[in-house]
Amino acid sequence: MNLTLKIWRQQDANSKGAMHTYEVSDISEHMSFLEMLDVLNEGLVAKGESPVAFDHDCREGICGMCSLYINGEPHGPDRAITTCQLHMRKFKDGETIHIEPWRAKAFPVIKDLTVDRSSFDRIIQAGGYVSVNTSGNTQDANAIPIPKADADNAFDAATCIGCGACVAACKNASAMLFVSAKVSQLALLPQGQVERKDRVMNMVDQMDKEGFGNCTNTGACSIECPKEISLDNIARMNREFLIASVLPE
Amino acid sequence: MTKLDSKIPEGPIADKWTKHKNDINVVNPANKRSIDVIVVGSGLAGGSASASLAEMGYNVKTFCFQDSPRRAHSIAAQGGINAAKNYQNDGDSTYRLFYDTVKGGDYRAREANVYRLAEVSANIIDQCVAQGVPFAREYGGLLDNRSFGGVLVSRTFYAKGQTGQQLLLGAYSAMARKINTGKIKMYNRHEMLDLVIVDGKARGIIARNLVTGKIERHAAHAVVLATGGYGNVFFLSTNAMGSNVTAAWRAHRKGAFFSNPCYTQIHPTCIPRSGDYQSKLTLMSESLRNDGRIWVPKEKEDAIAIQENRMNAIDLPEEKRDYYLERRYPAFGNLVPRDVASRAAKERCDAGFGVNETGEAVYLDFATAIMRYGQEKANILHLENPSDAKIRELGEGVVEAKYGNLFQMYEKITDDNPYKMPMKIYPAVHYTMGGLWVDYNLMTSIPGCYAAGEANFSDHGANRLGASALMQGLADGYFVLPYTIGDFLADDIRTGPISTESAEFDQAEKDVRERLDSLINNKGSKSVDHFHKRLGKVMWDKVGMARNEKGLKEAIEEIRQIRDEFYEDVFVPGSQNEFNQELAKATRVADFLELGELFAKDALERTESCGGHFREESQTPEGEALRDDENFAFSSNWEWTGDPRNSVMHKEELTFNDIELKQRSYK
Amino acid sequence: MVALIRTSVARKYAMALSGFFLLFFLLQHLTINFTSILSAETFNFLSHFMGTNPFVQYALQPVLAFGVFFHIAMGIVLELQNRAARDLNYSYSNPAASSTWMSRNMIITGIAVLLFLGLHFYDFWFPELKLKFIDGVWNIEDRYFSELQHKFADPIRTALYVLSFGFLALHLLHGFQSAFQSVGFRNNKYTPTVKLLANIYGVAVPLGFIVVALYHYFGSLTH
Numbered sequence A: 001m002n003l004t005l006k007i008w009r010q011q012d013a014n015s016k017g018a019m020h021t022y023e024v025s026d027i028s029e030h031m032s033f034l035e036m037l038d039v040l041n042e043g044l045v046a047k048g049e050s051p052v053a054f055d056h057d058c059r060e061g062i063c064g065m066c067s068l069y070i071n072g073e074p075h076g077p078d079r080a081i082t083t084c085q086l087h088m089r090k091f092k093d094g095e096t097i098h099i100e101p102w103r104a105k106a107f108p109v110i111k112d113l114t115v116d117r118s119s120f121d122r123i124i125q126a127g128g129y130v131s132v133n134t135s136g137n138t139q140d141a142n143a144i145p146i147p148k149a150d151a152d153n154a155f156d157a158a159t160c161i162g163c164g165a166c167v168a169a170c171k172n173a174s175a176m177l178f179v180s181a182k183v184s185q186l187a188l189l190p191q192g193q194v195e196r197k198d199r200v201m202n203m204v205d206q207m208d209k210e211g212f213g214n215c216t217n218t219g220a221c222s223i224e225c226p227k228e229i230s231l232d233n234i235a236r237m238n239r240e241f242l243i244a245s246v247l248p249e
Numbered sequence B: 001m002t003k004l005d006s007k008i009p010e011g012p013i014a015d016k017w018t019k020h021k022n023d024i025n026v027v028n029p030a031n032k033r034s035i036d037v038i039v040v041g042s043g044l045a046g047g048s049a050s051a052s053l054a055e056m057g058y059n060v061k062t063f064c065f066q067d068s069p070r071r072a073h074s075i076a077a078q079g080g081i082n083a084a085k086n087y088q089n090d091g092d093s094t095y096r097l098f099y100d101t102v103k104g105g106d107y108r109a110r111e112a113n114v115y116r117l118a119e120v121s122a123n124i125i126d127q128c129v130a131q132g133v134p135f136a137r138e139y140g141g142l143l144d145n146r147s148f149g150g151v152l153v154s155r156t157f158y159a160k161g162q163t164g165q166q167l168l169l170g171a172y173s174a175m176a177r178k179i180n181t182g183k184i185k186m187y188n189r190h191e192m193l194d195l196v197i198v199d200g201k202a203r204g205i206i207a208r209n210l211v212t213g214k215i216e217r218h219a220a221h222a223v224v225l226a227t228g229g230y231g232n233v234f235f236l237s238t239n240a241m242g243s244n245v246t247a248a249w250r251a252h253r254k255g256a257f258f259s260n261p262c263y264t265q266i267h268p269t270c271i272p273r274s275g276d277y278q279s280k281l282t283l284m285s286e287s288l289r290n291d292g293r294i295w296v297p298k299e300k301e302d303a304i305a306i307q308e309n310r311m312n313a314i315d316l317p318e319e320k321r322d323y324y325l326e327r328r329y330p331a332f333g334n335l336v337p338r339d340v341a342s343r344a345a346k347e348r349c350d351a352g353f354g355v356n357e358t359g360e361a362v363y364l365d366f367a368t369a370i371m372r373y374g375q376e377k378a379n380i381l382h383l384e385n386p387s388d389a390k391i392r393e394l395g396e397g398v399v400e401a402k403y404g405n406l407f408q409m410y411e412k413i414t415d416d417n418p419y420k421m422p423m424k425i426y427p428a429v430h431y432t433m434g435g436l437w438v439d440y441n442l443m444t445s446i447p448g449c450y451a452a453g454e455a456n457f458s459d460h461g462a463n464r465l466g467a468s469a470l471m472q473g474l475a476d477g478y479f480v481l482p483y484t485i486g487d488f489l490a491d492d493i494r495t496g497p498i499s500t501e502s503a504e505f506d507q508a509e510k511d512v513r514e515r516l517d518s519l520i521n522n523k524g525s526k527s528v529d530h531f532h533k534r535l536g537k538v539m540w541d542k543v544g545m546a547r548n549e550k551g552l553k554e555a556i557e558e559i560r561q562i563r564d565e566f567y568e569d570v571f572v573p574g575s576q577n578e579f580n581q582e583l584a585k586a587t588r589v590a591d592f593l594e595l596g597e598l599f600a601k602d603a604l605e606r607t608e609s610c611g612g613h614f615r616e617e618s619q620t621p622e623g624e625a626l627r628d629d630e631n632f633a634f635s636s637n638w639e640w641t642g643d644p645r646n647s648v649m650h651k652e653e654l655t656f657n658d659i660e661l662k663q664r665s666y667k
Numbered sequence C: 001m002v003a004l005i006r007t008s009v010a011r012k013y014a015m016a017l018s019g020f021f022l023l024f025f026l027l028q029h030l031t032i033n034f035t036s037i038l039s040a041e042t043f044n045f046l047s048h049f050m051g052t053n054p055f056v057q058y059a060l061q062p063v064l065a066f067g068v069f070f071h072i073a074m075g076i077v078l079e080l081q082n083r084a085a086r087d088l089n090y091s092y093s094n095p096a097a098s099s100t101w102m103s104r105n106m107i108i109t110g111i112a113v114l115l116f117l118g119l120h121f122y123d124f125w126f127p128e129l130k131l132k133f134i135d136g137v138w139n140i141e142d143r144y145f146s147e148l149q150h151k152f153a154d155p156i157r158t159a160l161y162v163l164s165f166g167f168l169a170l171h172l173l174h175g176f177q178s179a180f181q182s183v184g185f186r187n188n189k190y191t192p193t194v195k196l197l198a199n200i201y202g203v204a205v206p207l208g209f210i211v212v213a214l215y216h217y218f219g220s221l222t223h
């Protein structure tokens, strides 16, 4: 199929960007979206032009590196997948596709469609861990049974890939879904109890410092999240936050 | 006389590691503060090593080329991680895990290392659970296990189909904690382009900041390379797009021996290729072979009908199907090791029984499992005479709970519903057992330069068993390297900070700049990918699942040819001082083009078949791999001498005192 | 106070609590208004009670005023912060794919309600204040019903009221359930009920006000 692409081009963080129009032809419907962009780039390089920069690595929906706001939605129109798993069969011949980077003050553009998501790392650094040193003497893994439901819920929260689509989707550029997923995972497990209160306070604090917006419960994050992280986690984080504020250590 | 000393401790195998830890030098806590360690890589091996070293008190600098350490390719591991916990009470033990790993590796690994791996495996699970890794659990709240290929016990711990992700996030959060305290300095979007050696010791690296293009010097008292595998030399593999050999290769060019480059694992269950535009292949976890049955049609005409889309898999009656793994290997059935399963698939497809348009696919069928689970579930629910449709529905539910995310992934990529139609799968390059030679301390042949995880050659011999790479990466990073590195660093407590202002750093930086400039200034006519794809095709066709002398010799010539053309005609747009993804690719492909030749040369010299290395000249009458222990019970460790064609091979003899050398059999 | 709203999550709690308070107030307001349909006496009695009782006047009213002020001020602050969190907007966006119009436009429906409040105060509260505090008249007990009838005789005013209640409904349809989510009340057992209640409240309460307004408008036609 043949497509018209409208793509955000921006040389670097300090330059001004703009949308540019490109045509691609002979795209197979079995291609992934990124393979379609590979074809575009191959063409651009052949013409001596600079290829479109976009982040990607695993190309199987797990590393969280790929991004792209495609036709007005992060990771494109399909649900529960990342951009690298999106296939061209979701588009029609002759269609115009708009491709933009994630837009948020806390995710500055590096080049074209690549953004800097290190704010997410800093939030995890503020408390998204259990403080346990490596040693051969931690207690046996089966010493504390964990109710299956808790283990499963913790796992579901832990599947967040840190892609940032939740922020990109949110009209407020809020990072609540991402932060709450980590807070929930550790709040649900016995191992996370000791630091439970400090964790939520510190992570929320860092989230605010990074300049993400406030959640207004629109729910767009969860719908667009490739891992379908649930809004339950945000509610749980709010509870954790309340308990930690009202009953501090 | 070789230059290699593997430093294997004396004594009975079960005591070696404890004894060794007691014998080696340690650095006292106060002195650790004045010692810097560079860790390149933030995967399971690099992440766990960084966190552990920082916890011990060393100043750690960690590098990765992705935008966050959490994105290292370990994240993609699906199936699970092995540990000799014997939670299932099926007779598992350190010895059994050791035995299975050595046998699975076709007796081409070093016994002492493998034993140590099995020994620390149980600690890994404890450590990860303590970090909050949400492994799958049973209803009683205890950890669940599954079984993987090549073994007869259930020792694989898992977190649905995302085990690697959960383990990596555990290591990542341990790192995050130390980044927060400043003990680890993290360099994201940085690519190591050279190793710097001062007075014979690895004392730093040259890295390029991928965002600004700035060339940076980083010094330390020791350098750990945990940069993953080099499967992307095949262009198409299940590795991430950025996975590369550059860090290891640069160390190799500076004196680190590269071992067994030809040992590559071709994974039997991947989604088949769909076209020339394909950029990577996707793995379907081996855990699927617990329940899926692999087959092709018995009759050629049925296969052809399916290839031409004239017939559907589900319409072929049971008696016309050939469950070839169950037929050939009744004891292990669908759970034979990967190399065996892959070759069996290739054999059937080469014989014309493949089941898609390209003829390169076999079926992985869940119909039996769905009905079996459905029946079980119906019994649990006390349903009287449930209909087949009801049983199927219940069974699909069970299968979804177990493998839901894999099935979804398959459906998204292929647009086929795997609950209704058998999956189509085909082998693909997945893992590289070869890598930098290391001694028992995980030190390469360059003093002070260590290699951990998939980047070293250490534990898997000629074939890796499923769920053992995660185990090895974490064992290296959490439980081995943090101890053994002290033995080297103990000499450095009075050295003081290493300066980056030395002739060695000047030279290394100059070399890197020249390399980059020449690529940028080449102004040829073909893209980097053009050469990478050509290299990949030669590798797959002639150095892939089956190799022979003629093909390998041709491959060596062709790779040289491609390499020459690359330097004449490659076009890299843009400049050095910017975010330039083509330039980053170019440096990686340049190194693959050298590795590829060494790879083929290694395969050529090893005229036996073993594990993932199958020489057509060396097989049993039934077509199984035939080892030659008399002549090849050694690892091939290559020394760089300026050009792959002149590389010199050093042998490290492998001795087996605790396991009897036998031809592998999974019949 | 400042500490309470220092973090984003605390601000959300404050917003939700003020929202709950307003939801409760609205219910009370509607109850009294509704009596105007049933019985002029009861309406006059209750209105007079609310308008003169010192506890209501000097304890509840300031709380209400603060609640309204806080909700509005906070709503505007949050909106400004949220806009600042995305300095450059998407050139092409399809938000309807993942969220409702109501949830995205609380500021618009909120401001519509605010404008309405202006009108409402101009109609009832300011004359009330003038009467009580400037003219010093406190004791006419049966004026409320007739004032009401008088105001709603005007078709334009009635139409504006009806329109505003429409906006209120949109505000509430998201606001009600959102406030529960903000305070962390969400679980498989009760959340469906909360959502149901939200829809009932969001439709029934504004509809109630509309009925009252229209009742008096049509009532005025037959006089």
Ligand SMILES: Cc1cc2nc3c(=O)[nH]c(=O)nc-3n(C[C@H](O)[C@H](O)[C@H](O)COP(=O)(O)OP(=O)(O)OC[C@H]3O[C@@H](n4cnc5c(N)ncnc54)[C@H](O)[C@@H]3O)c2cc1C
Binding pocket: B040, B041, B042, B043, B044, B045, B046, B047, B063, B064, B065, B066, B069, B071, B072, B073, B074, B075, B076, B077, B078, B079, B080, B081, B082, B163, B164, B190, B191, B192, B193, B226, B227, B228, B229, B238, B239, B240, B243, B244, B246, B247, B283, B430, B431, B452, B453, B454, B455, B466, B467, B468, B469, B470, B471, B473
């Ligand atoms: C799809 C898939 C599924 C798998 N499933 C399983 C499984 O179920 N069980 C199992 O045991 N094993 C599995 N494996 C194998 C296993 O995941 C890997 O072998 C293992 O995770 C490798 O870990 P690592 O830490 O050595 O390297 P990686 O995780 O690959 O990390 C490499 C790191 O090095 C960095 N790096 C590389 N080059 C440079 C450079 N030049 N400069 C700077 N940084 C650099 C990268 O940024 C990255 O951080 C699977 C592998 C794949 C591909």
Ligand code: HEM
Binding pocket: A215, A216, A217, C012, C015, C016, C017, C019, C020, C022, C023, C026, C071, C072, C075, C076, C078, C079, C106, C107, C109, C110, C111, C113, C114, C117, C171, C172, C174, C175, C176, C178, C179, C180, C182
């Ligand atoms: C009687 C009238 C009102 C009622 C009953 C009401 C009720 C609510 C409720 C329940 C919420 C949800 C709070 C939450 O999500 O936690 C809310 C949110 C909001 N309200 Fe109102 N409100 C009223 C008037 C107003 C007015 C006059 C404004 C004017 C600006 C306004 C602006 C907002 C905004 C912007 C929000 C969204 C903020 C957020 O969710 O963080 N509201 N309202």
Ligand code: SF4
Binding pocket: A159, A160, A161, A162, A163, A164, A165, A166, A167, A177, A178, A181, A221, A224, A225, A226, A227, A228, A229
């Ligand atoms: S919560 Fe979902 S959308 Fe947000 S970062 Fe995690 S995976 Fe991505």
Ligand code: FES
Binding pocket: A055, A056, A057, A058, A059, A060, A061, A062, A063, A064, A065, A066, A082, A083, A084, A085
């Ligand atoms: S490239 Fe890894 S998730 Fe898309």
